[in-house]
Amino acid sequence: MTVSRKSAEDRREELVRAAIALVARKGFAAVTLRDVAAEVGVAHGLIRHYFPSREALLAAAFDRAVRDELAQLPPTVDDPLVALADWCTSSVEVHYLVWIDAWAEAPRDPELATALRAHHLALDQHTAGLLRRACAAGGGRCDDPDDAARQLTAMLDGLAVQLHVLRVLTPDEHDRVALAHAERLLALRPGTLARAVSSG
Amino acid sequence: MTVSRKSAEDRREELVRAAIALVARKGFAAVTLRDVAAEVGVAHGLIRHYFPSREALLAAAFDRAVRDELAQLPPTVDDPLVALADWCTSSVEVHYLVWIDAWAEAPRDPELATALRAHHLALDQHTAGLLRRACAAGGGRCDDPDDAARQLTAMLDGLAVQLHVLRVLTPDEHDRVALAHAERLLALRPGTLARAVSSG
DNA sequence: GGTGCTGTTGTACGCATGGACAACAAAGGT
DNA sequence: ACCTTTGTTGTCCATGCGTACAACAGCACC
Structure with a gap:
């Protein structure tokens, strides 16, 4: 051999x-x-x-999975509305299965919990940036981008569970709800983001 | 012995x-x-x-945990606004740790996935009922209670993860965000639900 | 072409697990 | 008092695990 x-x-x-x-x-x-x-x-x-x-x-x-996701975050899209819309509709199944498993493990693994928290905060910050830029570009209103980001990430996590684990949502429904929520957070006219989803 | x-x-x-x-x-x-x-x-x-x-x-x-939770759901509160506010702010830690673990296990255990989905749908229905009653009682507006329920449960699940697993929220912040979201879903005046939280 | 270095294999060990089962102990009926 | 039923124990077994380690094979350098 x-x-x-x-x-x-x-x-x-x-x-x-x-x-x-x-x-x-x-x-x-x-x-x-x-x-x-x-x-x-x-x-x-x-x-x-x-x-x-x-x-x-x-x-x-796990460290590698985090790095992967953060590295491929900026989808090299300039239009802020498209960037936010893409972010709301991109929920990679494989990654989410890893995250959800990590959530389950975190209470027993302080090191994992710390890494998870850091990862979450990075995503939160990224989301806040997206919201800020999209708000300015779309003519919306956003008093507290950080708070709005917290609400959007919470919603996206919950929707991801409903989509990938519970399977009570279709991908289309997921995207519709996520986009509607983001539009409401920024007081954008309904459909502003939905029309911005990149065709790719 | x-x-x-x-x-x-x-x-x-x-x-x-x-x-x-x-x-x-x-x-x-x-x-x-x-x-x-x-x-x-x-x-x-x-x-x-x-x-x-x-x-x-x-x-x-797991079956017992589900039954326990569903059984103690109706907190014997008559006021619809109080019932909804309590529902938004009651996130029992022990139960959620079990749920999150079940989420992680579900993709590999079809039977568990089915039970989980049934449980989720029951909660969704319960939530839709709460929203309907609270909407009528609080003078709000709600075109599609089922859709609103989906959005509320998704938000509550996401917030529970942020509270119990990631620990990036305090219980107070959790409640504030959850109540604000519910108020927005029903187009209630801000603070309507926050003031209704049962003092118990 | 020998000679280290390093990637690679296969086996072995101790241990924990889920499961099986025979023996035992406490009630309860008669 | 005896005996049946039933809750309970302790021990045994096959399996699979993480880890350890000695032996082997490809490769570079002198």
């Missing part, structure tokens, strides 16, 4: 990506080192060569 | 309650039959006398 060698960098990356996929599929608690190894196609002993413990691997995976 | 005997009914109840508490504390996946037995103070073999499997015990525990 000839073994296939990879650079340490590539292999680490491969393992982390496999871990993220498996967490989304099976949940933090159910992900096994043997699972991850099988997903990549290596012996499970190899993981110990890159990560001192299972916990370290999962922490790296 | 003299063993302490209990009626089958009482013992079952005791085991289910212990399971609920442990799920809230450690999460579905991490709850062990030995854990539950230790919590109650019996040998772990006893559980098999009451439940055919671990899965059956946890299912019974």
Whole structure:
């Protein structure tokens, strides 16, 4: 049997990506080192060569998922209304399954809770920025963007649960409710945002 | 060692309650039959006398948690405004930790997902009723109570995550945002609901 | 072409888990 | 008093887990 060698960098990356996929599929608690190894196609002993413990691997995976999401946030869209509309309608399923699992784990894992809180605050700030710019561009009114951002993120989280977990919403309904809520927060004319959703 | 005997009914109840508490504390996946037995103070073999499997015990525990919550829903309050305001501000921490854990588990457990969806729809209907009555009593306007209920439950779920998991909100902030959102949904004068919160 | 270095494998160990079951102990009927 | 029923215990087993580690294989450098 000839073994296939990879650079340490590539292999680490491969393992982390496999871990993220498996967490989304099976949940933090159910992900096994043997699972991850099988997903990549290596012996499970190899993981110990890159990560001192299972916990370290999962922490790296979560960290990576956060970084991924934050990095791909700015969709390189200039129009503030389009940016906000896209933000309201972009709820990536895989990521949300990871977040919801992290929510469930957070009360027992202070480190994860801290990371989760930091991630949330970053998204909150991003959302506040989107709201500010969209408000100015759309002729709306927004006394307290930070408060509005809190309300929008709460709504989006709740809608994501209804969409991805409870499945009591269709994607279209999700988008309609989210956009309507954002329009109401900014006192925009109904439909302003709905018409701005990028066609892509 | 003299063993302490209990009626089958009482013992079952005791085991289910212990399971609920442990799920809230450690999460579905991490709850062990030995854990539950230790919590109650019996040998772990006893559980098999009451439940055919671990899965059956946890299912019974979740079912019981749902029943508990639905049973104690009507807070025996007549005033519709007070009832709605109480509903917006009552977010029991223990229960929500169980729900969030169930959300995380649902994508892998179709039976749990079904139960969760049924529970959600029941709450949605309850919320729609509250909104209808409060709207009439408070002189608001509500074209589509079902849609408004969907939006309120989504917001409450999102806020519960921010309060209990992320801990980026104080209970007061939670209540303020929730009440303001409900007022906006019904086009009530700001403060109408906030003043109605039962003093208890 | 030997010689380290490093990625990789396979096996082994200790441990915790869910489940199975035989033995035991407390009531309750007769 | 005996015996049946039923709640309860302790022990055993197969399995799967995270971790540890010795041996192996590809690769670069001298």
